Amino acid sequence: MDITFTNAALPQSPAPIWPADAWEQLRLQQILQQASERANTIHQPVLASFTHAVCPCDPLQYFQAFHTLHLGECFYWERPSEQRALVGVGATATIQTTGQSCVQEAAEIWRQLQAQAILGQGSAAIPDRTSGPLLFGGFTFDPLTPTTELWQAFPDGLLLLPYLLFHCDETCAALTINLQVAPDADIASLTAEISAHLHTLEQALARTLPQETDRLPAPSLQIEDLLSADLWMEQVAATVKRIKQGAFAKAVLARAVRVTNPRQDFDVIQTLKRLRESYPVAYVFAIQRQEQYFVGATPERLVCGADGQIQTMALAGSAPRGKTEEEDRQLGEELLHSQKNQGEHHVVVSTIQNALAALCSRVWVGDAPHLLKLKNIQHLQTPITGDMLPGHSILEAIEDLHPTPAVGGSPRQPALEAIRELEQLDRGWYAAPIGWIGHTGNGEFAVALRSGLLHGHQATLFAGCGIVADSDPESEYAESCLKLQVMLRGLSGEE
Numbered sequence: 456m457d458i459t460f461t462n463a464a465l466p467q468s469p470a471p472i473w474p475a476d477a478w479e480q481l482r483l484q485q486i487l488q489q490a491s492e493r494a495n496t497i498h499q500p501v502l503a504s505f506t507h508a509v510c511p512c513d514p515l516q517y518f519q520a521f522h523t524l525h526l527g528e529c530f531y532w533e534r535p536s537e538q539r540a541l542v543g544v545g546a547t548a549t550i551q552t553t554g555q556s557c558v559q560e561a562a563e564i565w566r567q568l569q570a571q572a573i574l575g576q577g578s579a580a581i582p583d584r585t586s587g588p589l590l591f592g593g594f595t596f597d598p599l600t601p602t603t604e605l606w607q608a609f610p611d612g613l614l615l616l617p618y619l620l621f622h623c624d625e626t627c628a629a630l631t632i633n634l635q636v637a638p639d640a641d642i643a644s645l646t647a648e649i650s651a652h653l654h655t656l657e658q659a660l661a662r663t664l665p666q667e668t669d670r671l672p673a674p675s676l677q678i679e680d681l682l683s684a685d686l687w688m689e690q691v692a693a694t695v696k697r698i699k700q701g702a703f704a705k706a707v708l709a710r711a712v713r714v715t716n717p718r719q720d721f722d723v724i725q726t727l728k729r730l731r732e733s734y735p736v737a738y739v740f741a742i743q744r745q746e747q748y749f750v751g752a753t754p755e756r757l758v759c760g761a762d763g764q765i766q767t768m769a770l771a772g773s774a775p776r777g778k779t780e781e782e783d784r785q786l787g788e789e790l791l792h793s794q795k796n797q798g799e800h801h802v803v804v805s806t807i808q809n810a811l812a813a814l815c816s817r818v819w820v821g822d823a824p825h826l827l828k829l830k831n832i833q834h835l836q837t838p839i840t841g842d843m844l845p846g847h848s849i850l851e852a853i854e855d856l857h858p859t860p861a862v863g864g865s866p867r868q869p870a871l872e873a874i875r876e877l878e879q880l881d882r883g884w885y886a887a888p889i890g891w892i893g894h895t896g897n898g899e900f901a902v903a904l905r906s907g908l909l910h911g912h913q914a915t916l917f918a919g920c921g922i923v924a925d926s927d928p929e930s931e932y933a934e935s936c937l938k939l940q941v942m943l944r945g946l947s948g949e950e
Protein backbone atom coordinates (compact mmCIF):
# COMPACT_ATOMS: atom_id res chain seq x y z
CA MET A 456 0.00 0.00 0.00
CA ASP A 457 1.24 3.51 -0.77
CA ILE A 458 2.01 6.05 1.91
CA THR A 459 -0.99 8.26 2.59
CA PHE A 460 0.85 11.13 4.26
CA THR A 461 1.50 14.48 2.61
CA ASN A 462 -0.64 16.73 0.57
CA ALA A 463 -0.78 15.22 -2.91
CA ALA A 464 -0.25 18.66 -4.42
CA LEU A 465 3.13 19.05 -2.71
CA PRO A 466 6.33 17.96 -4.46
CA GLN A 467 7.75 14.61 -3.35
CA SER A 468 11.24 15.21 -4.67
CA PRO A 469 14.21 15.59 -2.33
CA ALA A 470 14.43 19.09 -0.95
CA PRO A 471 17.40 21.41 -1.09
CA ILE A 472 18.32 21.09 2.56
CA TRP A 473 21.09 23.62 2.95
CA PRO A 474 19.31 27.02 2.84
CA ALA A 475 18.93 27.58 -0.90
CA ASP A 476 18.88 31.33 -0.53
CA ALA A 477 22.25 33.07 -0.03
CA TRP A 478 20.58 35.52 2.38
CA GLU A 479 19.42 32.65 4.55
CA GLN A 480 22.93 31.18 4.61
CA LEU A 481 24.24 34.52 5.77
CA ARG A 482 21.50 34.73 8.39
CA LEU A 483 22.51 31.33 9.79
CA GLN A 484 26.15 32.46 10.04
CA GLN A 485 25.00 35.62 11.76
CA ILE A 486 23.05 33.59 14.36
CA LEU A 487 26.11 31.43 15.05
CA GLN A 488 28.28 34.54 15.34
CA GLN A 489 25.89 36.17 17.81
CA ALA A 490 25.74 32.98 19.87
CA SER A 491 29.52 32.83 19.96
CA GLU A 492 29.76 36.46 21.10
CA ARG A 493 27.23 35.83 23.85
CA ALA A 494 29.12 32.67 24.84
CA ASN A 495 32.29 34.77 25.15
CA THR A 496 30.50 37.19 27.45
CA ILE A 497 28.96 34.62 29.77
CA HIS A 498 31.87 32.12 29.48
CA GLN A 499 29.67 29.18 28.65
CA PRO A 500 28.12 27.63 25.53
CA VAL A 501 25.03 29.31 24.11
CA LEU A 502 22.23 27.61 22.22
CA ALA A 503 21.80 28.72 18.61
CA SER A 504 18.71 27.61 16.71
CA PHE A 505 17.97 28.32 13.08
CA THR A 506 14.83 27.24 11.18
CA HIS A 507 14.49 27.45 7.41
CA ALA A 508 11.93 26.19 4.92
CA VAL A 509 12.52 22.97 2.99
CA CYS A 510 10.37 21.17 0.43
CA PRO A 511 7.53 19.20 2.01
CA CYS A 512 8.34 15.51 1.95
CA ASP A 513 7.14 12.33 3.59
CA PRO A 514 8.41 12.51 7.20
CA LEU A 515 9.20 8.80 7.13
CA GLN A 516 11.78 9.51 4.43
CA TYR A 517 13.49 11.87 6.85
CA PHE A 518 13.33 9.23 9.59
CA GLN A 519 14.92 6.75 7.23
CA ALA A 520 17.55 9.23 6.00
CA PHE A 521 18.43 10.44 9.52
CA HIS A 522 19.39 6.88 10.44
CA THR A 523 22.11 6.85 7.81
CA LEU A 524 23.81 10.04 9.05
CA HIS A 525 25.38 8.57 12.22
CA LEU A 526 24.53 11.75 14.09
CA GLY A 527 22.81 9.98 16.97
CA GLU A 528 19.47 8.53 17.92
CA CYS A 529 16.27 9.41 16.06
CA PHE A 530 12.65 10.08 16.96
CA TYR A 531 9.39 10.25 15.06
CA TRP A 532 6.04 11.87 15.83
CA GLU A 533 3.15 12.20 13.44
CA ARG A 534 -0.54 13.01 13.54
CA PRO A 535 -1.49 11.78 10.04
CA SER A 536 -5.02 13.25 10.15
CA GLU A 537 -3.56 16.73 10.76
CA GLN A 538 -0.59 16.24 8.42
CA ARG A 539 1.72 17.33 11.21
CA ALA A 540 5.01 15.61 11.94
CA LEU A 541 8.29 16.02 13.79
CA VAL A 542 11.34 13.92 13.02
CA GLY A 543 14.63 14.46 14.81
CA VAL A 544 18.18 13.17 14.98
CA GLY A 545 21.02 13.70 17.44
CA ALA A 546 20.96 15.45 20.78
CA THR A 547 22.28 18.98 21.09
CA ALA A 548 20.95 18.89 24.65
CA THR A 549 19.62 16.02 26.75
CA ILE A 550 17.48 16.75 29.78
CA GLN A 551 17.40 13.64 31.92
CA THR A 552 15.61 13.65 35.25
CA THR A 553 14.76 11.13 37.96
CA GLY A 554 12.15 10.63 40.62
CA GLN A 555 8.80 12.12 41.44
CA SER A 556 9.73 15.67 40.47
CA CYS A 557 11.10 14.60 37.06
CA VAL A 558 8.65 16.78 35.09
CA GLN A 559 9.18 19.86 37.26
CA GLU A 560 12.97 19.53 37.09
CA ALA A 561 12.87 19.12 33.32
CA ALA A 562 10.82 22.33 33.05
CA GLU A 563 13.43 24.24 35.07
CA ILE A 564 16.38 22.95 33.00
CA TRP A 565 14.51 23.83 29.79
CA ARG A 566 13.96 27.36 31.08
CA GLN A 567 17.69 27.76 31.81
CA LEU A 568 18.73 26.30 28.46
CA GLN A 569 16.59 28.79 26.58
CA ALA A 570 17.49 31.83 28.68
CA GLN A 571 20.52 32.80 26.59
CA ALA A 572 19.50 31.21 23.28
CA ILE A 573 19.88 33.01 19.96
CA LEU A 574 17.10 32.16 17.52
CA GLY A 575 16.70 32.90 13.85
CA GLN A 576 14.75 31.84 10.83
CA GLY A 577 14.74 32.16 7.07
CA SER A 578 12.29 34.31 5.17
CA ALA A 579 10.09 31.60 3.56
CA ALA A 580 7.01 30.22 5.38
CA ILE A 581 7.74 27.64 8.09
CA PRO A 582 5.37 25.69 10.39
CA ASP A 583 4.84 28.34 13.06
CA ARG A 584 3.90 26.08 16.00
CA THR A 585 7.08 24.03 15.82
CA SER A 586 9.77 26.50 14.71
CA GLY A 587 12.71 27.33 16.97
CA PRO A 588 14.22 25.03 19.58
CA LEU A 589 11.85 22.23 20.55
CA LEU A 590 12.22 19.31 22.92
CA PHE A 591 10.88 15.84 22.26
CA GLY A 592 10.66 13.08 24.83
CA GLY A 593 8.67 11.43 27.53
CA PHE A 594 8.35 10.32 31.10
CA THR A 595 7.95 7.08 32.97
CA PHE A 596 4.48 5.95 34.05
CA ASP A 597 5.39 5.71 37.72
CA PRO A 598 8.76 6.89 39.08
CA LEU A 599 8.11 4.86 42.26
CA THR A 600 8.11 1.51 40.43
CA PRO A 601 11.67 0.10 40.30
CA THR A 602 13.07 0.09 36.75
CA THR A 603 13.75 -3.38 35.39
CA GLU A 604 16.35 -4.41 32.81
CA LEU A 605 13.76 -3.94 30.04
CA TRP A 606 13.45 -0.16 30.50
CA GLN A 607 17.06 0.58 31.56
CA ALA A 608 17.64 2.88 28.59
CA PHE A 609 14.53 4.96 29.32
CA PRO A 610 15.02 7.30 32.27
CA ASP A 611 12.16 8.66 34.40
CA GLY A 612 12.26 11.87 32.39
CA LEU A 613 13.98 12.42 29.06
CA LEU A 614 13.62 15.48 26.82
CA LEU A 615 15.89 15.83 23.80
CA LEU A 616 16.80 18.90 21.84
CA PRO A 617 17.69 17.32 18.48
CA TYR A 618 20.61 18.51 16.36
CA LEU A 619 18.36 18.40 13.27
CA LEU A 620 14.58 18.54 13.32
CA PHE A 621 12.37 18.14 10.28
CA HIS A 622 8.86 19.46 10.96
CA CYS A 623 5.84 19.99 8.79
CA ASP A 624 2.18 20.92 8.89
CA GLU A 625 -0.49 20.82 6.20
CA THR A 626 1.02 23.75 4.30
CA CYS A 627 4.79 23.79 4.68
CA ALA A 628 7.90 22.09 6.04
CA ALA A 629 11.12 23.23 7.66
CA LEU A 630 14.39 22.07 9.09
CA THR A 631 15.65 23.38 12.42
CA ILE A 632 19.36 23.21 13.26
CA ASN A 633 20.20 23.39 16.97
CA LEU A 634 23.77 23.88 18.16
CA GLN A 635 25.54 24.69 21.38
CA VAL A 636 28.08 27.35 20.40
CA ALA A 637 31.12 27.47 22.67
CA PRO A 638 33.06 30.64 23.57
CA ASP A 639 35.57 31.42 20.79
CA ALA A 640 33.90 28.97 18.42
CA ASP A 641 35.28 28.92 14.89
CA ILE A 642 32.17 30.00 12.95
CA ALA A 643 33.63 29.18 9.53
CA SER A 644 34.33 25.56 10.47
CA LEU A 645 30.97 25.22 12.29
CA THR A 646 29.21 26.42 9.14
CA ALA A 647 31.25 24.04 6.98
CA GLU A 648 30.36 21.15 9.30
CA ILE A 649 26.64 21.92 9.15
CA SER A 650 26.84 22.28 5.40
CA ALA A 651 28.55 18.87 5.10
CA HIS A 652 25.88 17.19 7.28
CA LEU A 653 23.06 18.73 5.30
CA HIS A 654 24.67 17.74 2.04
CA THR A 655 24.88 14.13 3.25
CA LEU A 656 21.26 14.34 4.38
CA GLU A 657 20.22 15.55 0.96
CA GLN A 658 21.94 12.58 -0.67
CA ALA A 659 20.42 10.17 1.86
CA LEU A 660 16.95 11.59 1.17
CA ALA A 661 17.44 11.11 -2.55
CA ARG A 662 18.30 7.45 -1.91
CA THR A 663 15.09 6.90 0.10
CA LEU A 664 13.02 7.63 -3.03
CA PRO A 665 10.75 6.02 -3.99
CA GLN A 666 9.43 4.60 -0.70
CA GLU A 667 9.68 0.86 -0.76
CA THR A 668 6.59 -1.07 0.22
CA ASP A 669 7.06 -4.23 2.20
CA ARG A 670 5.52 -6.97 0.11
CA LEU A 671 6.80 -9.90 2.13
CA PRO A 672 4.15 -12.24 3.54
CA ALA A 673 3.36 -11.42 7.17
CA PRO A 674 5.62 -13.40 9.52
CA SER A 675 3.85 -15.59 12.06
CA LEU A 676 4.90 -14.03 15.32
CA GLN A 677 5.43 -15.98 18.52
CA ILE A 678 3.47 -14.41 21.37
CA GLU A 679 3.97 -15.16 25.02
CA ASP A 680 2.15 -13.64 28.02
CA LEU A 681 4.48 -12.14 30.65
CA LEU A 682 1.87 -13.02 33.26
CA SER A 683 -0.42 -15.93 32.34
CA ALA A 684 -3.96 -15.06 31.27
CA ASP A 685 -5.37 -16.87 34.32
CA LEU A 686 -3.15 -15.00 36.74
CA TRP A 687 -3.96 -11.66 35.12
CA MET A 688 -7.70 -12.38 35.38
CA GLU A 689 -7.18 -13.30 39.03
CA GLN A 690 -5.60 -9.87 39.53
CA VAL A 691 -8.62 -8.26 37.89
CA ALA A 692 -10.90 -10.18 40.25
CA ALA A 693 -8.74 -9.10 43.23
CA THR A 694 -9.02 -5.47 42.06
CA VAL A 695 -12.80 -5.75 41.77
CA LYS A 696 -12.93 -7.15 45.32
CA ARG A 697 -10.91 -4.21 46.67
CA ILE A 698 -13.16 -1.76 44.82
CA LYS A 699 -16.23 -3.40 46.36
CA GLN A 700 -14.59 -3.12 49.78
CA GLY A 701 -14.29 0.64 49.16
CA ALA A 702 -10.48 0.87 48.77
CA PHE A 703 -10.83 2.93 45.55
CA ALA A 704 -13.34 3.42 42.72
CA LYS A 705 -11.28 2.46 39.68
CA ALA A 706 -7.83 1.10 38.77
CA VAL A 707 -6.35 0.36 35.36
CA LEU A 708 -4.60 -3.00 35.21
CA ALA A 709 -2.15 -3.60 32.40
CA ARG A 710 -0.54 -6.70 30.96
CA ALA A 711 2.35 -7.31 28.59
CA VAL A 712 3.23 -9.84 25.94
CA ARG A 713 6.64 -10.75 24.56
CA VAL A 714 6.60 -11.07 20.79
CA THR A 715 9.30 -12.74 18.74
CA ASN A 716 9.80 -12.55 15.00
CA PRO A 717 11.46 -15.87 14.16
CA ARG A 718 12.53 -14.60 10.74
CA GLN A 719 14.24 -11.25 11.25
CA ASP A 720 14.49 -8.04 13.29
CA PHE A 721 11.38 -5.90 13.48
CA ASP A 722 11.38 -3.12 10.93
CA VAL A 723 10.59 0.17 12.68
CA ILE A 724 9.96 2.10 9.47
CA GLN A 725 7.51 -0.45 8.09
CA THR A 726 5.82 -0.62 11.47
CA LEU A 727 5.33 3.16 11.58
CA LYS A 728 4.07 3.11 8.02
CA ARG A 729 1.44 0.49 8.83
CA LEU A 730 0.41 2.22 12.05
CA ARG A 731 -0.19 5.57 10.37
CA GLU A 732 -2.16 3.94 7.57
CA SER A 733 -4.40 2.05 9.99
CA TYR A 734 -4.70 4.75 12.70
CA PRO A 735 -4.67 8.16 10.98
CA VAL A 736 -6.29 9.92 13.97
CA ALA A 737 -3.71 8.52 16.38
CA TYR A 738 -0.38 9.98 17.43
CA VAL A 739 2.12 7.70 15.74
CA PHE A 740 5.51 7.77 17.45
CA ALA A 741 8.91 6.15 17.83
CA ILE A 742 11.80 7.11 20.06
CA GLN A 743 15.14 5.38 19.82
CA ARG A 744 17.42 4.63 22.76
CA GLN A 745 20.51 2.73 21.67
CA GLU A 746 19.21 -0.40 19.88
CA GLN A 747 15.68 -0.08 21.23
CA TYR A 748 12.67 1.77 19.90
CA PHE A 749 9.57 2.65 21.88
CA VAL A 750 6.85 2.69 19.23
CA GLY A 751 3.10 3.20 19.26
CA ALA A 752 -0.09 4.66 17.80
CA THR A 753 -2.08 6.16 20.62
CA PRO A 754 -5.54 7.70 20.32
CA GLU A 755 -5.24 9.53 23.65
CA ARG A 756 -4.16 13.16 23.90
CA LEU A 757 -2.89 14.08 27.34
CA VAL A 758 -2.53 17.79 26.69
CA CYS A 759 -2.13 20.19 23.80
CA GLY A 760 -1.19 23.76 24.68
CA ALA A 761 -1.31 26.53 22.10
CA ASP A 762 -1.36 30.26 22.79
CA GLY A 763 -2.80 30.04 26.29
CA GLN A 764 -5.45 27.46 25.37
CA ILE A 765 -5.21 23.95 26.69
CA GLN A 766 -6.94 20.93 25.15
CA THR A 767 -7.25 17.51 26.65
CA MET A 768 -9.72 14.63 26.65
CA ALA A 769 -11.22 11.87 28.70
CA LEU A 770 -10.84 8.55 26.90
CA ALA A 771 -12.16 5.51 28.73
CA GLY A 772 -14.77 2.85 28.08
CA SER A 773 -14.32 0.43 25.18
CA ALA A 774 -16.15 -1.95 22.87
CA PRO A 775 -15.09 -3.91 19.78
CA ARG A 776 -16.00 -2.72 16.27
CA GLY A 777 -18.79 -4.64 14.58
CA LYS A 778 -18.27 -6.88 11.57
CA THR A 779 -21.16 -5.22 9.75
CA GLU A 780 -22.32 -1.59 9.81
CA GLU A 781 -25.42 -2.59 11.76
CA GLU A 782 -23.50 -4.61 14.35
CA ASP A 783 -21.01 -1.75 14.69
CA ARG A 784 -23.77 0.81 15.27
CA GLN A 785 -25.37 -1.48 17.84
CA LEU A 786 -22.10 -2.04 19.73
CA GLY A 787 -21.56 1.74 19.72
CA GLU A 788 -25.06 2.38 21.10
CA GLU A 789 -24.52 -0.23 23.82
CA LEU A 790 -21.23 1.40 24.76
CA LEU A 791 -22.85 4.84 24.93
CA HIS A 792 -25.56 3.51 27.25
CA SER A 793 -23.55 1.04 29.30
CA GLN A 794 -23.63 2.02 32.96
CA LYS A 795 -20.34 0.27 33.61
CA ASN A 796 -18.52 2.17 30.83
CA GLN A 797 -20.22 5.47 31.61
CA GLY A 798 -19.09 5.14 35.24
CA GLU A 799 -15.54 4.26 34.17
CA HIS A 800 -15.55 7.28 31.85
CA HIS A 801 -17.12 9.76 34.23
CA VAL A 802 -14.35 9.26 36.81
CA VAL A 803 -11.84 10.38 34.18
CA VAL A 804 -13.86 13.46 33.16
CA SER A 805 -14.30 14.74 36.69
CA THR A 806 -10.67 14.11 37.70
CA ILE A 807 -9.35 16.00 34.64
CA GLN A 808 -11.83 18.81 35.23
CA ASN A 809 -10.62 19.19 38.83
CA ALA A 810 -6.95 19.08 37.82
CA LEU A 811 -7.47 21.82 35.23
CA ALA A 812 -9.30 24.07 37.68
CA ALA A 813 -5.95 24.91 39.31
CA LEU A 814 -4.28 25.77 35.98
CA CYS A 815 -7.06 27.46 34.03
CA SER A 816 -9.31 30.46 34.48
CA ARG A 817 -12.15 28.64 32.67
CA VAL A 818 -12.72 25.02 31.77
CA TRP A 819 -15.17 23.62 29.20
CA VAL A 820 -16.26 19.99 29.18
CA GLY A 821 -18.20 18.31 26.36
CA ASP A 822 -21.87 17.70 27.28
CA ALA A 823 -21.70 13.94 26.89
CA PRO A 824 -19.15 11.41 25.67
CA HIS A 825 -19.14 10.54 21.99
CA LEU A 826 -17.72 7.53 20.20
CA LEU A 827 -14.16 7.46 18.92
CA LYS A 828 -14.11 4.69 16.35
CA LEU A 829 -10.72 3.15 15.63
CA LYS A 830 -9.91 0.26 13.31
CA ASN A 831 -10.74 -2.57 15.70
CA ILE A 832 -12.02 -0.85 18.86
CA GLN A 833 -14.28 2.04 19.83
CA HIS A 834 -14.06 4.25 22.90
CA LEU A 835 -16.03 6.84 24.82
CA GLN A 836 -14.39 10.22 24.43
CA THR A 837 -15.13 13.65 25.96
CA PRO A 838 -13.24 16.76 24.82
CA ILE A 839 -12.08 19.17 27.56
CA THR A 840 -10.54 22.60 27.02
CA GLY A 841 -9.47 25.50 29.21
CA ASP A 842 -7.93 28.97 29.24
CA MET A 843 -4.56 28.53 30.90
CA LEU A 844 -3.70 31.06 33.62
CA PRO A 845 -0.70 33.24 32.70
CA GLY A 846 2.69 31.85 33.75
CA HIS A 847 1.71 28.18 33.44
CA SER A 848 3.10 25.75 30.88
CA ILE A 849 2.02 22.41 29.52
CA LEU A 850 4.72 20.69 31.56
CA GLU A 851 2.86 21.75 34.67
CA ALA A 852 -0.35 20.48 33.14
CA ILE A 853 1.36 17.11 32.61
CA GLU A 854 2.39 17.03 36.24
CA ASP A 855 -1.16 17.64 37.38
CA LEU A 856 -2.94 15.42 34.88
CA HIS A 857 -0.72 12.35 34.73
CA PRO A 858 -1.74 9.65 35.44
CA THR A 859 -5.39 10.31 34.64
CA PRO A 860 -7.80 7.57 35.76
CA ALA A 861 -7.82 6.41 32.10
CA VAL A 862 -4.44 4.80 32.84
CA GLY A 863 -4.04 5.01 36.65
CA GLY A 864 -7.17 5.07 38.76
CA SER A 865 -9.28 6.97 41.22
CA PRO A 866 -8.54 8.11 43.85
CA ARG A 867 -5.05 8.27 42.37
CA GLN A 868 -2.84 7.17 45.29
CA PRO A 869 -4.65 4.02 46.51
CA ALA A 870 -5.21 2.99 42.89
CA LEU A 871 -1.48 3.38 42.08
CA GLU A 872 -0.55 1.39 45.18
CA ALA A 873 -2.84 -1.42 44.07
CA ILE A 874 -1.35 -1.32 40.55
CA ARG A 875 2.19 -1.58 41.94
CA GLU A 876 1.22 -4.53 44.08
CA LEU A 877 -1.08 -6.48 41.74
CA GLU A 878 0.16 -5.82 38.23
CA GLN A 879 3.71 -7.18 38.71
CA LEU A 880 4.83 -5.20 35.68
CA ASP A 881 7.34 -2.47 34.90
CA ARG A 882 5.23 -0.30 32.61
CA GLY A 883 8.22 1.94 31.83
CA TRP A 884 7.03 4.57 29.34
CA TYR A 885 3.82 2.72 28.45
CA ALA A 886 0.70 4.76 29.44
CA ALA A 887 2.93 7.74 30.24
CA PRO A 888 3.31 11.18 28.65
CA ILE A 889 5.16 11.37 25.33
CA GLY A 890 5.41 14.41 23.07
CA TRP A 891 7.04 17.78 22.53
CA ILE A 892 7.33 21.27 23.94
CA GLY A 893 8.44 24.30 21.98
CA HIS A 894 10.28 27.42 23.09
CA THR A 895 7.07 29.48 23.32
CA GLY A 896 5.55 26.99 25.77
CA ASN A 897 3.27 25.49 23.11
CA GLY A 898 3.40 21.75 22.75
CA GLU A 899 1.55 18.49 22.71
CA PHE A 900 1.79 15.31 24.77
CA ALA A 901 -0.10 12.09 24.25
CA VAL A 902 -0.54 9.11 26.58
CA ALA A 903 1.69 6.36 25.19
CA LEU A 904 -0.93 3.62 24.76
CA ARG A 905 -1.10 0.92 22.04
CA SER A 906 2.66 0.78 22.28
CA GLY A 907 5.62 -1.49 22.69
CA LEU A 908 9.36 -1.66 23.11
CA LEU A 909 11.18 -3.12 20.10
CA HIS A 910 14.65 -4.63 20.37
CA GLY A 911 15.96 -6.56 17.40
CA HIS A 912 13.62 -9.45 16.71
CA GLN A 913 11.83 -9.11 20.04
CA ALA A 914 9.14 -6.73 21.22
CA THR A 915 7.29 -6.23 24.48
CA LEU A 916 3.77 -4.90 23.98
CA PHE A 917 1.45 -3.43 26.60
CA ALA A 918 -2.29 -2.95 27.08
CA GLY A 919 -4.49 -2.11 30.03
CA CYS A 920 -8.15 -1.95 31.02
CA GLY A 921 -10.09 0.23 33.43
CA ILE A 922 -11.41 -1.94 36.25
CA VAL A 923 -14.51 -0.86 38.14
CA ALA A 924 -16.90 -2.62 40.56
CA ASP A 925 -18.82 -4.45 37.81
CA SER A 926 -15.84 -5.47 35.64
CA ASP A 927 -15.75 -9.04 34.43
CA PRO A 928 -12.22 -10.55 34.24
CA GLU A 929 -12.82 -12.44 31.00
CA SER A 930 -14.30 -9.43 29.19
CA GLU A 931 -11.40 -7.28 30.38
CA TYR A 932 -8.92 -9.86 29.10
CA ALA A 933 -10.69 -9.88 25.70
CA GLU A 934 -10.54 -6.06 25.64
CA SER A 935 -6.81 -6.07 26.39
CA CYS A 936 -6.32 -8.45 23.42
CA LEU A 937 -8.11 -5.98 21.12
CA LYS A 938 -5.80 -3.22 22.32
CA LEU A 939 -2.71 -5.40 21.75
CA GLN A 940 -3.86 -6.02 18.17
CA VAL A 941 -2.82 -2.47 17.21
CA MET A 942 0.89 -3.14 17.69
CA LEU A 943 0.69 -6.81 16.68
CA ARG A 944 -0.72 -5.83 13.28
CA GLY A 945 1.72 -2.94 13.06
CA LEU A 946 4.60 -5.36 13.57
CA SER A 947 3.41 -8.17 11.33
CA GLY A 948 1.51 -6.34 8.60
CA GLU A 949 -1.28 -8.84 9.01
CA GLU A 950 -4.79 -7.43 8.47
Ligand SMILES: C=C(O[C@H]1C=CC=C(C(=O)O)[C@@H]1O)C(=O)O
Pocket residue numbers: 707755770771772773834860861862886904905917918919920921938
Ligand atom coordinates in the same frame (compact mmCIF):
# COMPACT_ATOMS: atom_id res chain seq x y z
C1 LIG B 1 -5.12 1.66 29.12
C2 LIG B 1 -5.47 1.60 27.84
O1 LIG B 1 -6.61 2.24 27.33
C3 LIG B 1 -7.25 3.27 28.07
C4 LIG B 1 -7.79 4.20 27.07
C5 LIG B 1 -9.01 3.98 26.47
C6 LIG B 1 -9.90 3.03 27.00
C7 LIG B 1 -9.60 2.36 28.14
C8 LIG B 1 -10.57 1.39 28.73
O2 LIG B 1 -11.71 1.31 28.24
O3 LIG B 1 -10.21 0.65 29.65
C9 LIG B 1 -8.36 2.65 28.91
O4 LIG B 1 -8.72 3.52 29.93
C10 LIG B 1 -4.67 0.86 26.84
O5 LIG B 1 -4.97 0.94 25.64
O6 LIG B 1 -3.70 0.21 27.23
